[in-house]
Amino acid sequence: MTQLISTNPATGDTVWDGPEATAAEVAAAVERGRAAFPDWADRPRQDRIDAVKRYQAALKARAPEIAAAISRETGKAPWETTAELGAMQGKVDISIRAYDERTGERTADTAFGRATLRHRPHGVAAVLGPFNFPGHLPNGHIVPALLAGDTVVFKPSEEAPLTGQLMAECLAEADLPEGVFNLVQGGRDTGAALLDQPIDALMFTGSGAAGAHFRKKFADDPRIILALELGGNNPLVVWDAADAEAVAGIIVQSAFVTTGQRCSCARRLILPFGQRGNDVLEAVIALIDRLRFAPYDSDPEPYAGPLISVRAADQALAAAQHRIDRGALPIVAPRRIDGLSDAFVSPAIIQTTDVLVEDEEIFAPFLMVSRAHSFDEAINEANATRYGLSAGLVSDDPKNWDRFIRRIRAGVVNFNRPTTGAAGDMPFGGLGASGNHRPSAYYAADYCAYPVASFEADAVKSIEGEIKGLR
Known part of the structure; x- marks a missing residue:
């Protein structure tokens, strides 16, 4: 037995x-x-x-x-x-x-x-x-x-x-x-x-x-x-949002909560070209530095813990490295966390603009970032997946939301809230491979x-x- x-x-x-x-x-x-x-x-x-x-x-x-x-x-x-x-x-x-x-x-x-x-x-x-x-x-x-x-x-x-x-x-x-x-x-x-x-x-x-x-x-x-x-290769679009620090909080909670082990986590961040997109990335990097990853019984209490196993960490790091080998740029490199078990990995941000990468989710705190020239281009990029579980828009312009909610293909679609947010008295599920x-x-x-x-x-x-x- x-x-x-x-x-x-x-x-x-x-x-x-x-x-x-x-x-x-x-x-x-x-x-x-x-x-x-x-x-x-x-x-x-x-x-x-x-x-x-x-x-x-x-x-x-x-x-x-x-x-x-x-x-x-x-x-x-x-x-x-x-x-x-x-x-x-x-x-x-x-x-x-x-x-x-x-x-x-x-x-x-x-x-x-x-x-x-x-x-x-x-x-x-x-x-x-x-x-x-x-x-x-x-x-x-x-x-x-x-x-x-x-x-x-x-x-x-x-x-x-x-x-x-x-x-x-x-x-x-x-x-x-x-x-x-x-x-x-x-x-x-x-x-x-x-x-x-x-x-x-x-x-x-x-x-x-x-x-x-x-x-x-x-x-x-x-x-x-x-x-x-x-699962889902879930997109989060940021467009016409002025407060970079506020945006960063939504991104971090979308991508890295539960060490990225939620099916509704944002896997792809779509930003505009230019300084506004740069400001958002800088704010996200600054907030990542404040996240505490540690064993569950640590004092003070951590933000998140390890991946479910060392094997899961090995697979996630290999998947991220494969994207880097294909030309993606590590803005915050994926790595293990020093002094902790090999199941711990730190949050990573990987630039994938103009790089062809697999349409697969990495079940870890790894966020792929791409840039778009227009809002329509950003929506098209968001929909460029065989999955359709969750998606999100962060924007100060309600007209953007009206367009986004009508065109995006996903079962859970949030506005100015993390992609991981879901109410128990609402449906939860997706279409396509999700x-x-x-x-x-x-x-x-x-x-x-x-x-x-x-x-x-x-x-x-x-x-x-x-x-x-x-x-």
Whole structure:
């Protein structure tokens, strides 16, 4: 039996270890979910609401413990993991409201009978979690799925199994019926085994490459609902903004928060040629020098911590160097941070104007900068990506925003705010290689149940009067 080990990326210390689920154990988990589905789906909706409310209470009671576990497992600063636990608790109330608003049931009387809309759950939902928000992001699939009446088989990221275990414990404290929620731990082989089972839905947050694989795998199986929230090569355009220091704060929080490990982080900064663009770059460089990257338990508290692993840091540095080798200019060179583990990398700024670089995100605090001669050129450059998750505009001119919001291709588009900002009661997702037009967050209710439209009458009555052309 293969052993799974999770380590603190800041120290290399073991955080969690345990056996990976075998293919047989994965199959058994899906069978448990299948057996539990009819009863769970048929229960009064209030029963399911009460269950997720109990889960919410368990999260609240154990919030400090789980936040500390996420910090140890991912290296994220406590201010971030505390906020993550708050978002997980808030997701319950938001999901209840979203289900009522976006799905639920409603009836209207017509001249021919009663028209009724209902929603039914799909069945067994496989949820694959990411490492960057190992609690919040899978929680955003699990809670709406349970409310809809689906049963769940959850495989956490192999980089964050402890977080998954603690979530499972909270769901156990919620006294869910046997088989409604099932946890399987493991890496790629465990995930592949899960997707080979007769699941009814796949809910995934992760890389664009993995999402493309899932699209191909299930292309000939229309039974399975796919909800894919993927990465992005996200643009941030700065145009006609006078306060360079204020702009710099928005850029830094867009590009470097969570050590660049958010799918909505700005990867490409588009500036005007000339002094105004130069002023913005100088302000960003000055602010970067003030950012504290350190282990999560450092005093004072850091801005951000390491990447998820030394391997991730190696890959990010290699990707950045490849761009430099192709002619990109390092304004702030990508590097490891002296005196810390090799998983730590410092923020970097790389000039790519007139350099052909790959349309791929680097999941690290590395920002590619290019210049444009006009606002239209800047929008065209922003749209020059196969992704479409997030985008942003920083400008003093509201007319620029009116043009930008109409022309940009992305699912999350912010104005004078970081690209990473997103409200829990709004949809979150993208198009192109960033998703499959099934946004999560408030719109998760849409993919957790399917609509059933009915035309109903309370008694059997003749409808000969409706049949035209009778003899």
